[in-house]
Amino acid sequence: MSARISTALQRSGPGLDDDVFAFDGAASLLRVWSSGIRPDPNLTVSEWADQHRMLSSRASAEPGRYRTARTPYMREIMDALSPASPAQRVVFMKAAQVGATEAGNCFIGFVMHHAPGPMLAVQPTVELAKRNSRQRIDPLIEESPELRERVKPARSRDAGNTMLSKEFAGGILIMTGANSAVGLRSTPARYIFLDEVDAYPASADDEGDPVTLAEARSLTFAHRRKVFLVSTPTIRGLSRIEREFEASDQRRFFVPCPHCDQTQWLKFDRLRWQKGHPETAEYHCEGCEQPIAEYHKTAMLEAGEWRATATAADPGTVGYHLSALYSPIGWLSWERIVRAWIAAQGSDEAIKAFRNTVLGETWVETGEAPDWQRLADRRETWNAGTVPAGGLFLTAGADVQKDRIEVDIWAWGRGLESWLIDHILIEGGPGDPLCWQQLTDLLGRTWAHASGQSMMLARLAIDTGYETSAVYGWSRQVGFAQVAPVKGVEGFNRSSPVTGPTYVDATIAGKRLRRGARLWTVATSTFKTETYRFLRQDRPTREEQDAGALCPPGTIHLPDWADDEWLKQFTAEQLVTVRTKRGFARLEWQKLRERNEALDTRVYARAAAWILGADRWPEARWADLETQLGVAADPSELGPGANAPASRQTGPRRLTVRSSYMG
Numbered sequence: 001m002s003a004r005i006s007t008a009l010q011r012s013g014p015g016l017d018d019d020v021f022a023f024d025g026a027a028s029l030l031r032v033w034s035s036g037i038r039p040d041p042n043l044t045v046s047e048w049a050d051q052h053r054m055l056s057s058r059a060s061a062e063p064g065r066y067r068t069a070r071t072p073y074m075r076e077i078m079d080a081l082s083p084a085s086p087a088q089r090v091v092f093m094k095a096a097q098v099g100a101t102e103a104g105n106c107f108i109g110f111v112m113h114h115a116p117g118p119m120l121a122v123q124p125t126v127e128l129a130k131r132n133s134r135q136r137i138d139p140l141i142e143e144s145p146e147l148r149e150r151v152k153p154a155r156s157r158d159a160g161n162t163m164l165s166k167e168f169a170g171g172i173l174i175m176t177g178a179n180s181a182v183g184l185r186s187t188p189a190r191y192i193f194l195d196e197v198d199a200y201p202a203s204a205d206d207e208g209d210p211v212t213l214a215e216a217r218s219l220t221f222a223h224r225r226k227v228f229l230v231s232t233p234t235i236r237g238l239s240r241i242e243r244e245f246e247a248s249d250q251r252r253f254f255v256p257c258p259h260c261d262q263t264q265w266l267k268f269d270r271l272r273w274q275k276g277h278p279e280t281a282e283y284h285c286e287g288c289e290q291p292i293a294e295y296h297k298t299a300m301l302e303a304g305e306w307r308a309t310a311t312a313a314d315p316g317t318v319g320y321h322l323s324a325l326y327s328p329i330g331w332l333s334w335e336r337i338v339r340a341w342i343a344a345q346g347s348d349e350a351i352k353a354f355r356n357t358v359l360g361e362t363w364v365e366t367g368e369a370p371d372w373q374r375l376a377d378r379r380e381t382w383n384a385g386t387v388p389a390g391g392l393f394l395t396a397g398a399d400v401q402k403d404r405i406e407v408d409i410w411a412w413g414r415g416l417e418s419w420l421i422d423h424i425l426i427e428g429g430p431g432d433p434l435c436w437q438q439l440t441d442l443l444g445r446t447w448a449h450a451s452g453q454s455m456m457l458a459r460l461a462i463d464t465g466y467e468t469s470a471v472y473g474w475s476r477q478v479g480f481a482q483v484a485p486v487k488g489v490e491g492f493n494r495s496s497p498v499t500g501p502t503y504v505d506a507t508i509a510g511k512r513l514r515r516g517a518r519l520w521t522v523a524t525s526t527f528k529t530e531t532y533r534f535l536r537q538d539r540p541t542r543e544e545q546d547a548g549a550l551c552p553p554g555t556i557h558l559p560d561w562a563d564d565e566w567l568k569q570f571t572a573e574q575l576v577t578v579r580t581k582r583g584f585a586r587l588e589w590q591k592l593r594e595r596n597e598a599l600d601t602r603v604y605a606r607a608a609a610w611i612l613g614a615d616r617w618p619e620a621r622w623a624d625l626e627t628q629l630g631v632a633a634d635p636s637e638l639g640p641g642a643n644a645p646a647s648r649q650t651g652p653r654r655l656t657v658r659s660s661y662m663g
Helices: 002-010 016-037 045-052 074-079 100-113 126-142 210-216 219-224 240-246 294-302 334-344 348-357 372-377 433-443 468-478 524-535 542-546 564-570 597-612 619-629
Strands: 089-094 118-123 165-168 171-177 191-195 226-231 251-256 271-274 277-284 305-308 317-322 393-400 404-412 418-427 447-449 457-463 483-489 498-508 511-523 573-579 585-591 656-658
Touching: 045 074, 045 100, 074 100, 089 240, 100 118, 100 126, 100 171, 100 191, 100 226, 118 126, 118 210, 126 171, 191 210, 226 240, 240 317, 251 294, 251 317, 271 334, 277 294, 277 334, 334 348, 372 564, 393 597, 404 433, 404 597, 418 433, 433 457, 433 468, 457 468, 457 597, 468 483, 468 498, 468 511, 483 597, 498 597, 511 524, 511 597, 524 573, 524 585, 524 597, 564 597
Parallel strands: 089 226, 089 317, 118 171, 118 191, 191 226, 393 457, 457 483, 483 511
Antiparallel strands: 165 171, 251 305, 271 277, 271 656, 393 404, 404 418, 498 511, 573 585
């Protein structure tokens, strides 16, 4: 080639331009050919992301070129997904707003461009998989020229690019939901991305654990496989991601103190602030106890490193845990974390959400049944059928048995403080028309409030587990405005303890009516756990209450006419951890004694309060109820057995608040 160049340059006269053009064409072909045989640079996932990933304004709050330096803690996690890393399984138990989703998308882009092979990406449901495809995967491909070259546009007629399938040279990305067994067993996969695994159903179409089914697709790839499990945790004993993390080497991100240089991983109980001033939040070093302002966080993250704190049961599994305390400046600040913690006080559900989504840790459900004799000692005095001043509305729970219907009436006040108002036993059972008539009469009955006003039931929830058709028929007859047929289901519902209503078929007078009844589904485990948690709360003594001290939100008041048998039924179950046939742990409520009607009716009455919206009522709604009943705002005017609004309670002032969340 060099000789030809020399000859061409020395030529003169006709034909010189033709030879030069011929040379240029040959050189161009040579460059194309050489680029085709040149191996791709040996990049890690984070290096690929920094070079090729662009964030779309459709899918990111910070559009533009992806920068791993923005979230330095994600570098090692992404690089563990690179082919050069010996890790086969990467577990990430994390808080919200730490960049995990984008890191998973970088993993997908890296596979498409740099290490092609069959890949499976699993969301909790098929519908979420479709949404993720539109909102995350399509922008990922569209904003990267390297990926656009490898994946044909979705608008083309190529069947290789559909909502849940993206073909590319050397591989394919299959997206599915954990609720679809067909999708989980569709194809072998060298790469697997399991997102939000704690939101997966217990079983995919009754064929088994979705994580197990998905990982089975990668076994044929032996040591070349990569499995990325990501999730915000949920309940201890039920959390998949916690179980996987505890089986790993449990890596924590250690950062240096800007004052003494001691390295440590960030804990919420080291975050402190002046009472009433979340904007003063600072982190206190474990070594020198000096306060660390948040503006130091950027430098601390850059100097941080992951360190294993345990020995993995499987050497091929690495695990990482990260809380929102590490969230980059501009995302979730320490001030906002403190505000979220303060706002969560008084609500176990809010504290649970805080622990899951901010701290990235599991919530411990404490379901030990309180001693019935201790409850007997704490009974208070008011007449059956009368409502103490703190009760602002009434609900009932009805449990249908073979020979009777048992009904408990509960009054509810601010902070979901509650009082047992009445216990009614209707003899006869669902086969007796007179029994149903007495239950109908109950809907029109009134109870006397301490203010002198009369109160009716706002809602009655009735169990449909026994003689379902009879319950549907009666509910349809009296109307669904005041009656809510409910179906209890086991397990803890992460999103909502009550769902519905759904329209179900009902058989009325021998005739089948399509969508003839409305049914509410109740996660009974959630309300049982809440009830026992409320029962175990410390409360002021009677003398302190008489002096104006307030009981904590959720306090359950029991009357002295509740007999020993009722109290034993109320504490008839306990929460235990059991092992499934596959060896997984799960929480389950088990009876300590045969009869538990008092607990069941409480759960149904609590579900009725939830259906009414009491968990979400604004202050104005509670104030309106107090006005209607003529309830005094002054605690001294409420009388015995009643509390003022819990939100008015005050405590001793403290200059510095030390988080008590961790114990």
